[in-house]
Every structure is written in C-alpha cells, then in structure tokens.
Amino acid sequence: MADTRLIHGRYRLLEVIGRGGMGEVWRATDESLGRRVAVKCLKPLGPQHDPGSVRVLRERFRREARVAASLQHRGVTVVHDFGECDGTPFLVMEHLExxxxxxxxxxxxxxxxxxxxxxxxxxxxxxxxxxxxxxxxxxxxxxxxxxxxxxxxxxxxxxxxxxxxxxxxxxxxxxxxxxxxxxxxxxxxxxxxxxxxxxxxxxxxxxxxxxxxxxxxxxxxxxxxxxxxxxxxxxxxxxxxxxxxxxxxxxxxxxxxxxxxxxxxxxxxxxxxxxxxxxxxxxxxxxxxxPLPAVPPHPATPPHPATPPHGAPxxxxxxxxxxxxxxxxxxxxxxxPSAVPAPRAPxxxxxxxxxxxxxxxxxPRPVPPPDDxxxxxxxxGTWTTGAGTSHLGTGARTGPGALGTGGGPWRPQGAAPDAPAAGTDSGTHRFTLPPPPGRPPRGSEPQAALADRHGAALRLARLGRWAEAGEAHRAVAAERERVLGADHPDTLTSRHERGVALSRAGRVAAALRELDRVAEARDRVLGPDHRDTVATRQESAYVLTRLGRHADAHRVHAAVLSARARVLGAGHPDTVAALQEVAHALGRLGRWEEALRTCREVADARARARGADHPDTLAARYEVGIALGRLDRGHEALELYRDLTAARSRVQGPEHPETLRARHGLGVNLGRLGRWEEALREARDVAATRARVLGPDHPDTLVSGREVAVCLGWLGRWAEALTGYRLVSGARERVLGPDHPDTLASRNDEAQCLEQLGRHTEAVELHRRVAAAHRRRTPG
Known part of the structure; x- marks a missing residue:
C-alpha cells in the first residue's frame, strides 16, 4: 500500500501518523475535494496467519467502516469513504489535529x-x-x-x-x-x-x-x-x-x-x-x-488489592x-486447601x-514495539504517532504527493536494501544515521540535538502550526549548515521542510524560492533522479499550481514523470501517478485533447497492472470521462459513465461513494446533452442516496444538491432552484464557514438565480457580500 502513494486515483498518502500491530494510519490529501484526511489501512496478512483469523480481521475492518459511517455526532470521528487497494482494505476518515x-x-x-x-x-x-x-x-x-x-x-x-x-x-x-x-x-x-x-x-x-x-x-x-x-x-x-x-x-x-x-x-x-x-x-x-505536580509517584510495585471477603481465596x-x-x-x-476456588476466567x-x-x-519501563x-x-493496540521517530536524514512526508524526503537512495520496488539508486554513484553521498536521541556516540551531540529540534518542528507541522514550523526549520537549517555544510543532505532536508511549511502557511512565493534552491542543490549533490530531488521538484509543481503558473507546473510534473520512469519503469504505480499529475496539469491549461490521451494512458496502464475492474483503474476511467465532457463529447462521456456505474456497482456496490460519483457524472452529461428531465431525476436520486449513506452535510451530498438546482434552473423552475441553492449555501456556511470558497460559490449561484427571478436589488446586495468576503480572503 505504501508504494502506491495515490489510491483510488484520489487519496494521496503523505506520511504515517499512527501504527498498530496490524495496521497503520496515514495523513493524506483527498485530491478530488482538496482536503486533508486520514487513511487507515489494514496491513497485508501473510501465510503465517490462520485463514479464519484473516477473514475475521478483514470483516471487522469493514464493520468499523459501516459502524462509523452511520454515526453523525461531533464526538465521533467522521468516516468519508471505504475501499480496497491491491486487496488491502482502507478507511478514509476526517483528519484530527x-x-x-x-x-x-x-x-x-x-x-x-x-x-x-x-x-x-x-x-x-x-x-x-x-x-x-x-x-x-x-x-x-x-x-x-x-x-x-x-x-x-x-x-x-x-x-x-x-x-x-x-x-x-x-x-x-x-x-x-x-x-x-x-x-x-x-x-x-x-x-x-x-x-x-x-x-x-x-x-x-x-x-x-x-x-x-x-x-x-x-x-x-x-x-x-x-x-x-x-x-x-x-x-x-x-x-x-x-x-x-x-x-x-x-x-x-x-x-x-x-x-x-x-x-x-x-x-x-x-x-x-x-x-x-x-x-x-x-x-x-x-x-x-x-495539574498536580505535588502528587508523589506511585511505587514501582502495583498497589495491593482490596482485602477479599473473609474466607475467600x-x-x-x-x-x-x-x-x-x-x-x-x-x-x-x-x-x-479447603477453600472453594473462585471461578476462573475463560x-x-x-x-x-x-x-x-x-x-x-x-x-514506566520501556515498552517494546507491538508484535504483528x-x-x-x-x-x-494503541495507535502510536510518528512524533519523535524522525532522525537525521529522514524528512517528513508532508507535501501533497511527496514520496518522502528521507536520506538514502530511492530504490525501485524489490531492490536490495544496499542497492544504489539508479543514476547515482554508489560510493558517494552516503551518510550514517545517528542512534536514537539519548544515546549519541562520542562527538555527535550537536547532530543529536539538531535531530531533536528537527523532530519538534515536524510535530508543529503535524499540529497545523505552519508558521512556527517554518521558523523552527529555518533555525535548524541554519545550524545544520554551520555544522554540516550547506550541501549536506540533512541541511537540505530542513530547507525542504521549511519550503513545505511556507507553502502551507500561505507564503507560496517564498516557498517556491526555497524549494527551487533545494531542488538545485539536491540535483547537484544527490543527482536529478534521487527520490529527494524528485520530491522537492514535485512540491515545487504544487506551489506553481497554487500561484496559477500552470505551464511551469506542467513542465515540472513532466520532469518528475521522466525521472520516475527512468528509475522505476513506466509501469510502476508511482510513475503512473506522476502521469496522472501531468494529465491534471494539461487540463488546467485547457489542453483537453492531450489531457484525454494522457488519462487514457493512465487507465490502460492501470488496467494492465491491476485489471479492468480494479478501483484505481475505474478511477482513471472517471478522469477520462471528465476530459470527454470538457471536449463536448457528451455522448461518449455518457456511455463511459454508464459502463463505469455498472462496473462500480458490481465491484463496490450500488451505494458506494465512487459508484455514486460515477452516477453524478452520468447525470451531468445528460444535462450537457440537453436531456434535463432525465438529468434532474438522476441528480435527485443520487442526492437522496448520498444523504442517506454519507449524511446530509457531506460535500458530495451538497454537490448533488447543487446539481438538482442547476437542472431546475435549466427547466425554468427558478423559484425551486433558489430554494435548492440556499439549502446548499446554508449547509456549506454551517460546515465550512461563511468565507470558504465553496460557500462563496454557492452564494454566487443564489445571486444569479435572484437575477433570473427579477429580484435585482437582492442579487446586487448578495454580490457585494461575496465580493467583500473575497477581499477578506485575499487582503492587499
């Protein structure tokens, strides 16, 4: 699972934030909705496990998804999705800080x-x-x-x-x-x-x-x-x-x-x-x-139990x-001996x-790691966070799509642990990681202290305190440069993490400058195909996209694709994931013919590697449908979404979120073909199912609610459409806040609907409120 990175064509795994005996939790990005999520994965189970136990574990994992998804309460973790990747079940939950x-x-x-x-x-x-x-x-x-x-x-x-x-x-x-x-x-x-x-x-x-x-x-x-x-x-x-x-x-x-x-x-x-x-x-x-600092510690031996009743053993x-x-x-x-023994436990x-x-x-005594x-x-077993596990040379997986910024060569899947990365000199740029903090060898105290400070900065980032994390990484980078040199991989790791933190803190221009400098240095020190160099290049591409520099972002994504293909091969999952990033970049440039060809390449590669009905293959076909729709090839898109809906229903069930997503695409393309009555029926059915399965305020449910209003507008039923738009905007304001981009988009929908109804004064006032909110979001 960890090698796939992008699962379902939607969830990009960034870093492990929790680990138990048989599973792990990843911090991830839902690229379809642009939000941070947590993905819980059940580890693959080998032949040493009893088949009955394996069945029970997998069923218990599915049960957790069903149970948690049925709960809607502020005191219960929200579950967004459930599925399988390469036979490994995963659960997508809200990300909790x-x-x-x-x-x-x-x-x-x-x-x-x-x-x-x-x-x-x-x-x-x-x-x-x-x-x-x-x-x-x-x-x-x-x-x-x-x-x-x-x-x-x-x-x-x-x-x-x-x-x-x-x-x-x-x-x-x-x-x-x-x-x-x-x-x-x-x-x-x-x-x-x-x-x-x-x-x-x-x-x-x-x-x-x-x-x-x-x-x-x-x-x-x-x-x-x-x-x-x-x-x-x-x-x-x-x-x-x-x-x-x-x-x-x-x-x-x-x-x-x-x-x-x-x-x-x-x-x-x-x-x-x-x-x-x-x-x-x-x-x-x-x-x-x-807190109670004066409480004396308990003795190392446990307290004596209460005295049992007279005569009891x-x-x-x-x-x-x-x-x-x-x-x-x-x-x-x-x-x-004559006493009656107490009943035994089972x-x-x-x-x-x-x-x-x-x-x-x-x-406390040291606790060994859990036995699988x-x-x-x-x-x-307790889910333990990754806090404190980073050592020198191992940066955090914090950027969207980052493969990791850790030291050591980027090895193709299956390569021996000591195999050098392709395109690098096996005799250069190898550094020995220090022992865990607290047991440094003679002369290594500065490096161990810096490792601790680096870990503390990563923990700030995990808490979303990006400005503080960026400043902490800047200070560690400066000290590492003084102690180790400007081009040492650990120095570059700290600078990479600073670039990531700057980006998350909204200082995207400063982030790009830092990341570009790190990429140039890693290219020179580690080589252009080293995984750390590629990770920094990819992070730069995401920042370029945020700056609206889509042509530059496409160029960098293409370079990442080339590097992955050289090192991993054209069919490796990470290479195919990079190909999909290129397709997304082409779409942002409006180059939909090229985007369509690239999306089809991705779908074909996944079908060859995983089969036609694998969820990742189906996700790639969904992207093909988007490109067809953008090219006004509605009839082809409609047929694709019909086939996709049938495949999703067969593989994942008729009420799975991805099946409903395919049905949503089907309804949108019915509308593109002017078949608005059919589109309205489809949108209403999908909206009702999503409300029942995902909840009335789930983002996908609200997207379907908006689609119902769009259909009503095209049918000239503007009063009903206005009611629908207001329900969506009210829910988004309640869940996301009044200044969230999705909330503002819904308010714009309302204003346009008011215009159609001739209520121009209300429409103008609403447009003014939306404009003021946009100014608050982008001051200066």
Whole structure:
C-alpha cells in the first residue's frame, strides 16, 4: 500500500501518523475535494496467519467502516469513504489535529490531567456514548488511546473496529476467532472477561477505567500480566480515586466508582444519566484547577488489592497452567486447601498479554514495539504517532504527493536494501544515521540535538502550526549548515521542510524560492533522479499550481514523470501517478485533447497492472470521462459513465461513494446533452442516496444538491432552484464557514438565480457580500 502513494486515483498518502500491530494510519490529501484526511489501512496478512483469523480481521475492518459511517455526532470521528487497494482494505476518515488521552498523559509526564480537564473530557465522552448507544452500537474497546482531544478542546471517540451493532439485519452479536481477543485488558468489563452478554453498560465500565486513569495517572488495576489485571476487574473492588488524589471532587469519585461496579445492573442506567451527573459534579471542580505536580509517584510495585471477603481465596497474578499437584496448587493460593476456588476466567485469557495501556505506572519501563502476531494488539493496540521517530536524514512526508524526503537512495520496488539508486554513484553521498536521541556516540551531540529540534518542528507541522514550523526549520537549517555544510543532505532536508511549511502557511512565493534552491542543490549533490530531488521538484509543481503558473507546473510534473520512469519503469504505480499529475496539469491549461490521451494512458496502464475492474483503474476511467465532457463529447462521456456505474456497482456496490460519483457524472452529461428531465431525476436520486449513506452535510451530498438546482434552473423552475441553492449555501456556511470558497460559490449561484427571478436589488446586495468576503480572503 505504501508504494502506491495515490489510491483510488484520489487519496494521496503523505506520511504515517499512527501504527498498530496490524495496521497503520496515514495523513493524506483527498485530491478530488482538496482536503486533508486520514487513511487507515489494514496491513497485508501473510501465510503465517490462520485463514479464519484473516477473514475475521478483514470483516471487522469493514464493520468499523459501516459502524462509523452511520454515526453523525461531533464526538465521533467522521468516516468519508471505504475501499480496497491491491486487496488491502482502507478507511478514509476526517483528519484530527490533536492528541489522544494516552498521549496527553505521557505529555504530562505520567501525572494525572488537571481536574477541570478530566471533568470536561468525561462530560463530552459520556455525551458521545449516549448518542452511539441510542443508535444501538456498543464500542467494546473504549480506552485512552481511542479518545482524541482536539486543539479546540473537542473530544472524539475513535476506532470502532470491534464495535457491536445491537440491532439491524445481517449483524451478528459476536465476531471472534480463536486467536483474537476482543478488548484491551486494562479497560475490559467483568462481563467481557467472563464471556457473558455485553451491552452498553460494558462501555460504561470501560469509561470508568478511562476516567480513573486520567484522574489518578494509573488504571484501576495496574499489574504486569493480563491474568492479574483480569482477575482484578472480576473480583477486586478498586481503590477509591481520592486515595491517589485527594482534591478530586467527591461527587466525581462517586460517579467513577459507580461506573466500575462489577455487575451491569449496579452501574448507571445509561450514558445520558452519567453525563447529567457529571454536569452536576462540574460545580464541585475548583476554579482554575491545574495539574498536580505535588502528587508523589506511585511505587514501582502495583498497589495491593482490596482485602477479599473473609474466607475467600486470595488469587495471585499467575494464570492457571497444567496441574502440578499439591505443591503447584499451593504456589498459586494463600488460602487453606479447603477453600472453594473462585471461578476462573475463560480459557482464551490464559495466553493473553496485557496489550498496551495508556501509560504505565509513574515509573514506566520501556515498552517494546507491538508484535504483528500479538493477538491482543491485532486491532486493539494503541495507535502510536510518528512524533519523535524522525532522525537525521529522514524528512517528513508532508507535501501533497511527496514520496518522502528521507536520506538514502530511492530504490525501485524489490531492490536490495544496499542497492544504489539508479543514476547515482554508489560510493558517494552516503551518510550514517545517528542512534536514537539519548544515546549519541562520542562527538555527535550537536547532530543529536539538531535531530531533536528537527523532530519538534515536524510535530508543529503535524499540529497545523505552519508558521512556527517554518521558523523552527529555518533555525535548524541554519545550524545544520554551520555544522554540516550547506550541501549536506540533512541541511537540505530542513530547507525542504521549511519550503513545505511556507507553502502551507500561505507564503507560496517564498516557498517556491526555497524549494527551487533545494531542488538545485539536491540535483547537484544527490543527482536529478534521487527520490529527494524528485520530491522537492514535485512540491515545487504544487506551489506553481497554487500561484496559477500552470505551464511551469506542467513542465515540472513532466520532469518528475521522466525521472520516475527512468528509475522505476513506466509501469510502476508511482510513475503512473506522476502521469496522472501531468494529465491534471494539461487540463488546467485547457489542453483537453492531450489531457484525454494522457488519462487514457493512465487507465490502460492501470488496467494492465491491476485489471479492468480494479478501483484505481475505474478511477482513471472517471478522469477520462471528465476530459470527454470538457471536449463536448457528451455522448461518449455518457456511455463511459454508464459502463463505469455498472462496473462500480458490481465491484463496490450500488451505494458506494465512487459508484455514486460515477452516477453524478452520468447525470451531468445528460444535462450537457440537453436531456434535463432525465438529468434532474438522476441528480435527485443520487442526492437522496448520498444523504442517506454519507449524511446530509457531506460535500458530495451538497454537490448533488447543487446539481438538482442547476437542472431546475435549466427547466425554468427558478423559484425551486433558489430554494435548492440556499439549502446548499446554508449547509456549506454551517460546515465550512461563511468565507470558504465553496460557500462563496454557492452564494454566487443564489445571486444569479435572484437575477433570473427579477429580484435585482437582492442579487446586487448578495454580490457585494461575496465580493467583500473575497477581499477578506485575499487582503492587499
């Protein structure tokens, strides 16, 4: 998947921002709509995995798409699309700029979060859970790593990979396999552990575990092995949170302990009731509460569990194994032999590891990376960000379409790790990466410090703080130039990243100057075909497009295409992706005949490599249809979109977003041929389906709503058209803001419709408002 870069002809993968045992999340750009998204991919599974487990994993991934796409709430991550690329399922979600609760605890040096933050997070999560439970959905894996807090304070629940749908045809209540465990030990309810019936109250128990941890810094049952944790959930009352942190409000502590009741009936009735109680408890939060620097760290050993009832066995945190006789049994118990043993947890827990909780104790030990074969981290392992993983010579994949700016040669797929890049001297320009920060060799302290500063600048960029990121990269570049030299690849990496940051901050002219200088230097130092040189050239092409210099952008895209073809070959996916960029550039120049030929080349190449029905091939055929339409070859375009709709329906289903996109193209070309009644019927049907599948405010739904209004206008039904245009512009203003280009385009549609209705005064006033908004967007 990572080698493809452009998937579905639409989503350009930029950099990995999260990774779990069996999947990864990419920051990406939706090139069709020009917006930033996150793409979650399930890793390809090899022959070492049991076929039944593979089937379950893939079905669970599809279930996550279906479940999340059905939810529309500010506290739940929005899902835009789902599909497969080369047999690998992927999920397209809104891109969230923020930190999950696990990361917030780590940022806070494993101290608990401020009390007012804890209460605010609790209230928002309870509200989102109340909504999801009303939809008949139980999350079943609520934990700090699956709860995001955005920069504006909004809290969102993520990752519905093992959610259960309580209602609806075709949904089973359980989806499991002998090798796969549902849930994460530190946050599992007793009924999950015992294999009993799981309903919305299991999520409430997990919420109690999360609130306990962010309130105190440790989970309610914090032991080193899964068995001890599970036994704690099942048998041991939790220590009251205020024993760890005295200033927690007593009403809030009562809520947490009620959520952690061992039996579902003893917990609150629903998440709505929890939210109301938290709102009441908020009044008890001290004004201006701050983090708790004075909290003493917990001892390295976990706290002793609460004393069990008299006569009950005290179980040690050791899973039951083969019976080794009286001596073995005595080693696992401290009670008299005559005591009745507690019921055991189910057999599947015996090989279970703890997975990855949010933080550890206040003296955390190093956590090894997740094992791809670990059944617990398969889908429930923490998604870890890429922050802090960049070292000298490895720049971030931040630009649209960037192949990466890392040091080292650009190797064709399948080349040996030490193979030199084509067109480069294998004996030159090789630099040894330093060890991770904290363990630099003698004499390398300046480079390690600069690597840390480079990583910090990349993290600023990931937060969208582009101006600060650009200044940080400028400072690192200046220092690297002093220490390493102006042409050292690490110096050039910092300058490349500065160019990217300048571009994202809106300083496109300055970005182009910086990127051009970097491209010239990389050409001289690394060679014209090195991947870093090509990445900078491609970034320059995007900046040229933003500056309206489409001829120059086309020239640079063509050079990128030539370099990729020389190094990777004409049929490599990245080469074909570059060919599609050339086609887009030709279209922006109005050279539609050439664009049509190039789009057909792309479609033919993808058909040869992946098959006629592969989604990427179908995406390339869609681009062919656009070119045909621009050339007023409506009859050909209409037939292409009919065939494309049939193929998409067969491969992806009649309600898949790409099938609906093909139907939209069909309707547009019916209009081009003057068949407006047919076009109106098609547009209305597509709009209704998109509203049901994607939501009424989804950008694709609004595009269809506008198409309905266009058809009504051509039929002379201007009053109805005005209503349609106003619905679209109102939704865009609500979702995107009053000054967004799409909102302003919709307001222009309204104004033109008012002109047709003879309401000239209103039309003039609306035109003035749009013009004023454009001036605000482009001051000076």
């Amino acid at each position: 923020g930190r999950n609760l696990s990361q917030l605890l780590e940022d806070n040096k494993h101290h608990p979060l401020p009390v007012d933050d804890v209460v605010d997070i609790a209230e928002q999560v309870a509200d989102a859970l109340a909504y999801t439970h009303r939809q008949g959905i139980v999350h079943r894996d609520l934990k700090p790593a699956n709860i995001m807090r955005l920069a504006d304070g909004t809290v969102k629940i993520c990752d519905f990979g093992i959610a259960r749908l309580d209602a609806g045809p075709g949904h089973s209540s359980r989806l499991t396999s002998g090798e796969i465990t549902l849930g994460t030990p530190h946050y599992m309810s007793p009924e999950q552990i015992g294999g009993g019936r799981v309903d919305h109250r299991s999520d409430l128990y997990s919420l109690g575990c999360v609130l306990y941890e962010i309130s105190t810094g440790v989970p309610p049952f914090d032991q080193d092995d899964a068995w001890g944790i599970l036994v704690g959930h099942r048998d041991t009352p939790p220590e009251p949170p205020r024993t760890h942190r005295a200033e927690l409000p007593a009403p809030f502590e009562r809520i947490v302990l009620d959520l952690l009741a061992k039996t579902p009936d003893a917990r609150p009735a629903d998440a709505g009731d929890v939210r109301r109680r938290i709102s009441d408890a908020r009044r008890a939060v001290p004004a201006g509460a701050t 005290v179980l040690l945190a050791t899973p039951p194994g083969p019976d080794t006789g009286a001596q073995g049994r005595a080693a696992r118990r401290t009670d008299p 057999a599947w827990t015996r090989t279970m590891t703890t997975g990855r909780k949010a933080v550890g104790t206040h003296h 074969d670990d059944p617990v981290t398969t889908l429930t």
